[in-house]
Amino acid sequence: AVLFPFDRILDMMRTVTNVTGDLTVATAVAKWEGELDEEIFRARDPV
Numbered sequence: 001a002v003l004f005p006f007d008r009i010l011d012m013m014r015t016v017t018n019v020t021g022d023l024t025v026a027t028a029v030a031k032w033e034g035e036l037d038e039e040i041f042r043a044r045d046p047v
Contacts (some may be wrong), residue, residue, distance in 0.1 A: 030036040 027036065027041075
């Protein structure tokens with residue numbers, strides 16, 4: 001019973017790390033493949 005609340009916090013941290021890694025790799029591959037539109041990527045306006 002003591003581990004469940006602690007694991008929830010660790011799970012949230014793992015999720016953030018996983019999403020950040022996925023976004024980083026997707027951006028890097030798009031840039032290497034020439035598919036990344038730098039103008040849209042660096043735009044200040046949100047989607």
